[in-house]
Amino acid sequence: MGPILEKNTFYSMIYNFLDGLMERVIPSMSEPLAWLVYVVAGLIMVIVIVNGVMIMSLLFIWWERRLLGRFHHRIGPNRWGPFGLFQPIADGIKTLFKEDIVPNEADRWVFNLAPIVVLSPLLVMVAVIPFGQGTYMVDLNVAVLYVVAAGTVETLGIFMAGWGSGNRYALFGAMRAIAVLLSYEVPLILALLGVIMLAGSMSLIAIVEAQSLPFLLLQPLGFFIFLTASIAEMNRAPFDLVEAESEIIAGFHTEYSGMKFGMLQLPDFLSPVIGAGFITALYLKGWVGWGVLPSQGWFLLKLVLVLFLIVWIRATVPRLRIDQVMAFAWKFLFPLSVINILVTAVEVIVLPQPSLAELWLLVGINFVVAIVGIVVMANLLGHRRFRAATPIRPSVTVS
Amino acid sequence: MQIRTEPVTINIGPQHPSTHGVFRMRVTFDGEVILDVEPIFGYLHRGTEKLAEERNYTQVITLTDRLDYVASMTNNQAYVLSCEQLGGIEVPERGQYLRVIAAELQRIASHLVATGFLLQDLGAFATPLMYCMRERERILDLFEMLCGARITVSYMRIGGVFQDAPEDFWPALRQFLEDMPRFIEEYEGLLTGNEILLGRTKGLNILSAEDAINASITGPLLRASGVAWDLRKMAPYEVYDRMDFEVPIGSAGDVYDRYWVRVQEMRQSVLIIQQCVKQIAPGPVRTNVPLVYRPPVGDAYVPIEGPKGELGFYIVSDGGIAPYRCKVRAPSFINLSLLKEMLVGWKMADLVVIFGSIDINMGEVDR
Numbered sequence: 001m002g003p004i005l006e007k008n009t010f011y012s013m014i015y016n017f018l019d020g021l022m023e024r025v026i027p028s029m030s031e032p033l034a035w036l037v038y039v040v041a042g043l044i045m046v047i048v049i050v051n052g053v054m055i056m057s058l059l060f061i062w063w064e065r066r067l068l069g070r071f072h073h074r075i076g077p078n079r080w081g082p083f084g085l086f087q088p089i090a091d092g093i094k095t096l097f098k099e100d101i102v103p104n105e106a107d108r109w110v111f112n113l114a115p116i117v118v119l120s121p122l123l124v125m126v127a128v129i130p131f132g133q134g135t136y137m138v139d140l141n142v143a144v145l146y147v148v149a150a151g152t153v154e155t156l157g158i159f160m161a162g163w164g165s166g167n168r169y170a171l172f173g174a175m176r177a178i179a180v181l182l183s184y185e186v187p188l189i190l191a192l193l194g195v196i197m198l199a200g201s202m203s204l205i206a207i208v209e210a211q212s213l214p215f216l217l218l219q220p221l222g223f224f225i226f227l228t229a230s231i232a233e234m235n236r237a238p239f240d241l242v243e244a245e246s247e248i249i250a251g252f253h254t255e256y257s258g259m260k261f262g263m264l265q266l267p268d269f270l271s272p273v274i275g276a277g278f279i280t281a282l283y284l285k286g287w288v289g290w291g292v293l294p295s296q297g298w299f300l301l302k303l304v305l306v307l308f309l310i311v312w313i314r315a316t317v318p319r320l321r322i323d324q325v326m327a328f329a330w331k332f333l334f335p336l337s338v339i340n341i342l343v344t345a346v347e348v349i350v351l352p353q354p355s356l357a358e359l360w361l362l363v364g365i366n367f368v369v370a371i372v373g374i375v376v377m378a379n380l381l382g383h384r385r386f387r388a389a390t391p392i393r394p395s396v397t398v399s
Numbered sequence: 400m401q402i403r404t405e406p407v408t409i410n411i412g413p414q415h416p417s418t419h420g421v422f423r424m425r426v427t428f429d430g431e432v433i434l435d436v437e438p439i440f441g442y443l444h445r446g447t448e449k450l451a452e453e454r455n456y457t458q459v460i461t462l463t464d465r466l467d468y469v470a471s472m473t474n475n476q477a478y479v480l481s482c483e484q485l486g487g488i489e490v491p492e493r494g495q496y497l498r499v500i501a502a503e504l505q506r507i508a509s510h511l512v513a514t515g516f517l518l519q520d521l522g523a524f525a526t527p528l529m530y531c532m533r534e535r536e537r538i539l540d541l542f543e544m545l546c547g548a549r550i551t552v553s554y555m556r557i558g559g560v561f562q563d564a565p566e567d568f569w570p571a572l573r574q575f576l577e578d579m580p581r582f583i584e585e586y587e588g589l590l591t592g593n594e595i596l597l598g599r600t601k602g603l604n605i606l607s608a609e610d611a612i613n614a615s616i617t618g619p620l621l622r623a624s625g626v627a628w629d630l631r632k633m634a635p636y637e638v639y640d641r642m643d644f645e646v647p648i649g650s651a652g653d654v655y656d657r658y659w660v661r662v663q664e665m666r667q668s669v670l671i672i673q674q675c676v677k678q679i680a681p682g683p684v685r686t687n688v689p690l691v692y693r694p695p696v697g698d699a700y701v702p703i704e705g706p707k708g709e710l711g712f713y714i715v716s717d718g719g720i721a722p723y724r725c726k727v728r729a730p731s732f733i734n735l736s737l738l739k740e741m742l743v744g745w746k747m748a749d750l751v752v753i754f755g756s757i758d759i760n761m762g763e764v765d766r
Contacts, residue, residue, distance in 0.1 A: 168407055171407075172431075241748065246521075315524055318521035320522075321598075321748045322747075378594075
């Protein structure tokens with residue numbers, strides 16, 4: 001076990017346990033079979049973390065439905081298990097037993113492959129999330145880039161689902177997914193640049209360790225942009241036009257049923273968990289906390305808070321129209337993220353090694369910049385100045 | 400290189416989350432923009448007008464419940480008013496007050512449904528809808544006290560109402576009137592200043608007063624276009640001439656104004672009910688009309704201001720026990736007459752919003 005793996009305490013814990021087990025059970029074979037321990041420990045770690053995230057997303061289904069119930073003046077699911085905790089399991093079983101239908105019009109290969117393409121990049125992204133002190137799969141030195149790249153593949157799957165269904169509603173959803181991805185990827189990455197500049201690294205572990213103050217305080221504008229853009233990337237309200245129920249029924253997964261539908265539905269709940277994990281690591285100081293709670297506990301606590309925020313937004317605001325979504329990305333978030341980069345770059349050059357007092361000064365400056373920037377941009381683009389919507393005269397005639 | 404594009408035709412409805420029932424539109428899109436709309440009706444056709452010819456005058460009241468099923472009280476009212484004009488029947492004052500109270504409660508309930516579902520169409524995930532449903536529930540509870548039913552009320556009778564309000568109705572109504580303005584404030588706080596709501600609805604689908612009048616559009620749609628046309632003021636029926644209330648009108652005629660007019664009308668309805676509660680005096684609630692009512696030969700049409708617009712029943716009597724002809728002037732149906740002109744040129748997301756802002760009810764459109 002090399003020094004890199006030793007830093008991964010979760011892995012080394014499993015490795016040492018298995019190694020000790022080998023020594024005791026088959027001492028003669030422990031030397032030639034060392035590679036086996038190495039591989040099995042890795043597999044166990046992957047299984048534990050991936051399934052842990054899956055269970056978290058199941059819990060998030062319950063959490064979201066309960067919370068939405070409260071926001072709606074209802075009770076929410078409360079029949080299955082204590083507080084309705086088993087509701088997602090009941091849903092899962094129901095989904096499994098539903099008939100699996102492939103429409104005649106569908107492109108079979110693309111249609112069947114799409115759920116896998118949608119789900120797998122999300123699970124791949126789990127690899128770099130630091131769930132606690134030394135609790136992660138891999139400390140990638142380009143983790144941020146990796147996450148952004150993997151996140152893009154999900155949209156490919158959504159497009160495959162929409163295109164392969166042979167359904168026009170699904171096609172609408174797919175086209176919207178591509179449009180949203182292309183627009184929101186830009187402010188998302190630009191917002192991340194601020195964090196990378198401050199931390200001086202792209203590794204999520206290094207970013208967490210670089211936060212003597214949470215980057216939420218140092219990068220308020222970046223946090224706002226990243227949160228908004230990632231909500232858009234997750235296809236959640238108010239940017240949920242990919243599966244806008246009142247317009248295009250279910251968007252790209254209109255034609256799916258059975259477990260394939262389940263696999264397309266799961267990302268709706270998995271991606272907020274993963275997205276909130278990144279927000280926690282990038283802006284909320286990750287696992288770092290104080291008191292008796294273990295570092296994993298702190299991470300989960302912050303994660304749940306971010307998830308609450310996401311559900312709260314979903315319960316509050318109406319959906320934007322497609323052109324407004326595009327305008328918001330390019331006219332509002334993009335200039336703001338450029339301002340954010342400029343301000344951060346100047347700060348990093350002026351104060352390469354800031355003390356704590358200087359950091360608090362930067363917090364003050366950045367908050368002023370964020371508030372002024374948002375207020376000015378909102379007034380420039382808000383409904384008062386916004387050109388009234390006009391119908392577009394058709395250029396194509398219908399025969 | 401030129402990319403070959405062609406318009407896409409999509410069936411929206413009859414099974415679609417936001418067609419408010421079983422309305423169907425065959426819409427041609429160029430990308431997201433609507434090129435052509437062909438509305439297709441009739442999925443909920445139950446032959447109400449023909450059925451009315453087979454039943455006696457009192458039995459037809461139950462049919463009217465099922466026309467606009469989110470506003471049954473006003474349907475009852477429009478029908479019995481026409482029947483009463485046919486036979487020249489005078490309704491006791493207490494009966495008239497009870498009718499007005501019921502009708503105004505129904506107007507609030509109907510506008511709550513319209514507002515809630517408009518926001519649902521806008522994509523607000525059920526929160527405003529559930530808020531609106533919470534108050535509608537209390538109105539339905541009040542109806543249950545009045546007549547034992549919540550949706551298909553059949554409360555009104557030719558010559559008055561089915562029965563006097565029970566003792567516990569009045570405190571419950573007073574409590575509701577006390578709470579309702581606060582709830583309306585709550586909606587307005589949640590919605591009226593909401594940037595996304597404004598961005599989605601301001602300037603959307605401006606309907607000029609001239610176009611609206613030419614298409615004989617009535618109700619909140621017409622008032623949103625700036626025409627102060629309210630039959631409660633213009634041709635007062637029952638006791639509306641004793642009420643002091645305003646007719647809110649919009650300035651632009653866009654979707655936002657339609658929403659705003661409905662919210663303001665709820666406030667005015669609360670005021671009207673408050674005045675009714677003050678003015679109502681003890682007395683009979685119903686004149687003696689035989690169960691099998693035989694009006695003289697003739698015809699009658701009394702339009703009322705329903706929650707969705709001018710609602711009236713044109714009834715022709717041949718002196719028998721059943722109407723010879725019962726034509727329904729359904730505001731939902733007539734307000735749809737400009738649908739194509741309203742929708743062409745807007746985007747797909749606007750389609751459901753514009754359609755929702757018309758506030759139709761398929762029970763009334765297809766009859």
